[in-house]
Amino acid sequence: MKYSDLLHGTLDTLILRALADEPRHGYAIVRRIEAETGDAVKVEDGSLYPALYRLEKKRLIRGEWGVTDAGRRARFYRVTDAGRRQLAERTAEWERFSLGVRRMLERSAE
């Protein structure tokens, strides 16, 4: 996988990860990503929904209408089986990539 693809796919992977434990609506996904990454990753303005619908079209996640705790209608997304496989692959790739980068950076610091 090319470097640019890897970065580009980051948001998708993070969304999948954010949904891995339970279904969430859009706002909750953003909150989750920001909390988990310690605010290191900010979801770029206006990029969430195109990503969500793209993932849904690829059948990696599935949206269904439900009701929030506050009683408002919201679309909750959950990861499909295909999404979980994708998440596992991406995670492995990312680990290989970051391990490589870290090795390189640490060595040159010596």
Added chain:
Amino acid sequence: MSARRLRQFGHNLRSLLGWRDAGADVREEMALHADLRATELEALGVAPADARRRAEREVGSSDRIVAAVVPLAAATDRASAFGQRASEFIHDLRHAVRLFRRSPGFSVVAVVTIALGLGANAAIFTLVNTLFFRPLPFDPEGNLVRVREFRQAADGTRNNVDASSRTADATAQRRDLFTSSVAMVGTTRALLRDDGPLHVQGTRVGPGYTAVAGVTPVIGRTFSVEEERTAAPVALISHRVWRTLFGGRPSAIGQYMRLDDRSYEIVGVLPPAFHIPYDSEVWFPSRFAEDERSVFILARLAPSVTLEQAISGLEPDAQRLNQLFPDQMRGMGITAVRARDYFLQNDHRVALALMGTVGVLLLIGCANVALLLTTRFAARRREVAVRAALGCGRGRQIRQFVTEALLLFSLGGALGLVLAVWLKDTLAVFMPDPLATQVGMEAMPVDATVVFFAGVLSVAAGVGFGLIAALRATRADLTSVMKDAGRSLAGDRSRSTLRGLASAEIALALLLLTAAGMMVETFSRLQQRDLGFEPRGVLTLKAGTESQRYADGTQRLAFADQLLERIRLMPGVQAAAITSVNPLCCGDWGMRASVEGIPVASQQDLPIFQHQLVTAGFFDTMRIPIVRGRAFTPEDRTGREPVVIVDERAARRFWPGQDPIGKRVKRGMPDGPYPWFTVIGVAGTIEDRGEYTDAWYLPLAQHPAGPSSATLHLMVRAADPTALVPAIKTASAALDPTLALHDITTMDAVRSERLLQSRMGAIVTAIFAAAGALLAALGLYAVLSFVLAGDTREIGVRLALGATRARVVSYVVARGLRLAGWGILAGVPLAALMSAGIQELVPEARFNTITIVAAGAALAIAALFATAIPAVRALRLNPLDAMRAD
């Protein structure tokens, strides 16, 4: 109602109807997100207006983003909707299979009914498909045409005539219209073998025959250019001749065969079932005289030239020929016809009539299945109501029912195709002659088109008739079901659907019976018709006298006289004669003639006589009455006064109210070169001779080389005609061992052959009609049983209140007959309409009231039988049980 609730309502409505508005969904989703984010920002101390703006920017609620997202969402929706439908369909299908397994009797009856209807339709369609859609085997592009000539009379009527070699040359030179063309002339030859002469149909062909006709020899080769140029003695033979005369051995190539007085080397064998033109069996290269007649021209249209363009493009050539040869070519025009249309020769009408009949049969069968389905669905009214109450939409329920119907019709259709494969061969008799014998299309395969036809028909019928039943079944609502639960199996609405279907079936059955009645009546009329002569007891043989030996005609005459003399001496022979035309077959030989005292302006305005040369004894042999004057005698020969016998119709037309004896007629214009013939007798009219209505007979002895084909038709009347064949063959061989006698048969057989299509048409429609009537009666029976099952209580009450059994029975019978009556009433005008259509397709057919009355009566009787069982059942009812009936 707030805007949000309104939106909510709209959303509910949309999802109820099964569609979603993707754009609205996306906006709603983003609005929620923005609201939550704005609240969060406000809690962090951002000013409300700023918080909202920032939240919306982060979420991306701009139109640009929404516009990018909506198509994605919509595509996902469509895909999932399709998946949903597909999984529902599979679910319905499983459900249907389970239901059918639970009532195998019903399923089998329904599937078999559909299979019979669809099988009959698919079988007839194999015929229609072959006639109209399948390409000719040697003409896949459909650009092969036959070029013909016509003569236009002063009154504008056109007569197609054989082409001349001049037209063939003109066609060959028009490379802008035709890529290639070939001229050929049919000729009968005697193929001489050790065991005697054999008649074969041969064709003299011009250069490029096989290329234009689109065939390649299966073994051997075609003619070389050099052979074609020099008209070398080489021949191609048909597959049939190769198989029967040469044992199908490859060694036939290179062998010599003698045709009349010349030997030909066999160079190739053409593919099976290829006999173009005119049932040809051998082909050899030939050169044509400059003004040869009876030329058969085939040509290939140039790419992108239409038939119409070719015809109008040939007009200048026709005009040129008109000017160059005013004598022979006056009023001449050139036209062309597609090979397919030529071979079809308008003979597709019976096939269309059959297709219509079998279509009606299918409708009856489908109506019957719809009836069965309606009663089945009606019995599930409670299930429907409960499911509806539990939120199952009507559309969903209809889909479920239609899926059941589709399953039945698909099974029936598949079984029907199997049936069609088995049925279709019996229909080969309806194949028009040239298509079957010259082109070899009698196979009529069940090909992709036929399968497609059957598939479309099954699905359309399944959906259509399934809907009829489903729409009724799903209209139930819970309260009405609960209210009349236990009272009647079906509501009045189901009953009216059932009654409508039963009546419609009776009406359709009336159509079928009327059609069958017409076909049967036509056939029996044709068979019993007085032809004007007696075909029974007459043997007919053809003697081909084309060899050079008979070129001057007197030899031919001598041969004819001697042969007849010998035959008349044979035991059992009552009379024998020779004629140029068989009155039962292919009798169109017209001749323009002048009638003394009736002036005409030009050659084109002369009346045309059906022209026939006969020997003395012809009228005796055929038992054609001589109503005035006398028949020919051996004294009517060359050197004596030229005489003629006309038929009654000609006598009435040309000399109304006068004695025709002694009047004079002549060939061609009154001032023409031919002698006048004196009328010496009037013969009875022979019916159905073809194009020309007025006939004349000339003594063969006065026209030995006269305008006649080289084939003599021998007619022998005897007590046991076929027993004479060996003796006649011996007699002929003694006179001329090289002369081939062929087409030996009886006139009776020729007649049956001619009536074969009519007979088969009558048989097939009669079978269809009987099946239709039976199905309609079964439908009526089913409806009555069902309706009465619902009326059991009412009948019980009536019985308890003192109604007599007779009244109950008459109540039941009256119900049945009323349904049948409505059907018959509705069927009569339809049958009248249809009979007009049948007359269009089968001109001999006649519509009469008796046919329709008989059809109606037959149906009324069938209806009576259909009511018998339910009536007996009503008769046996015990009032107490009946009143308690569920």
